[in-house]
Amino acid sequence: MPSSVACACVCSMVQQCCSTSYETASGRCILNKRTSPETETADNSNVMMKIPDSISNHQPKDCSDLPPCTKSGVFEIxxxxxxxxxxxxxMDTAGGGWTVAVGPMGNDNLHILTKARNYVMRFEMQDFENNTAYAEEYQSFRVNNEASKYxxxxxxxxxxxxxxxENNNGMKFTTRDRDNDLHMYHCGLGQQGAWWYNACSQSTLNGIYKPEGTTGAKIIYWKTWxxxxxxxTGMKIRPIN
Structure with missing residues (x-):
């Protein structure tokens, strides 16, 4: 699909976007705010929403600002x-609108995001038998600034x-070279993964990837599950209101 094609909902084998243009080169969905879409059937029988050329740029502060019909993908936030x-x-899990906290989403960006709205953080996990579970810290999830050690x-x-x-509430962010936990040892070094450790906590999603059945400290774990x-595993945030 050419990068210049504007689409609201395009059913195809490539990245699907709603009220966006899809850039094949970057893999991004470019969001535009448009009105009064018209339905049209394309030559290959896929359904397309034609949108007027009159547009105004929309700059979402997080993924919850995207139109409800938007398909999951990479967006400029x-x-x-x-x-x-x-x-x-x-845009699919539990009603959509989740901003995934991976890749370029560092603690600085989490701070900028979570200081502006009342957020819920959703932790997701999957075991080697493909069972899944989630945990939501569901009110006022905040990551403070660098001066507070996040x-x-x-x-x-x-x-x-x-x-x-639960035991991580109020904790500073510990890395391999910054010991900010409450344990007599260095949890970030011992677990070999950065996290909001207490001493040393019942969870870390930044441990070392290990084979099925591995136990011990230097793994990715959520011990209450x-x-x-x-x-x-996954981490994503969404405003509560």
Whole structure:
């Protein structure tokens, strides 16, 4: 699909976007704000929404600002209204509108995002038998600034994985070269992964990827759900209101 083609909803084998243009070169969905779309059937029998040429640029502060019909993909996000970052938007899980906290989403960007709105953080995990679970710290999830060493705060919990993040409330972010946890040892070095450790916590999604069944410290784990290493995990945020 050419990068110059504007689409609202295009059903095809390539990246699907709603009210966007798809750039094949970058793999990004370029969002535009348009009105009064018209339905048209393309030559290959796919359904396309034609949109008037009159547009105004829309700069979403997070993925919840995207139109409800938007398909999941990588979008340009403006967390503070000025600086632009490319982030993956999950528009399918639990109603969509989730900003995925991976890749270029560092603690600085999490701070910029979470200071502006009341957010929920959703932790997702999958074991090697493809069972899944989630944990949501569901009110006022915040990552403070660098001066606070990215202290995390939140209230409440809901989910199916158990609250493996409960003891991390109020903790600073620990890395291999910055020991900010409460343990007599260095959790970030011992676990070999950065996290908001307490001493040393019931969870870390930044451990080392290990084979199925591996136990111990240097793994990806969420101990209130599984005692062994996890196959896949995810972190994403969405405003509550």
């Amino acid at each position: 403006y967390p503070d209204g000025t600086n632009k970052i490319d982030l993956y938007c999950d 202290t995390v705060s939140f209230t409440g919990y809901m989910g199916t994985a158990g609250n493996g993040f 599984r005692n062994t290493t996890l196959k896949a």
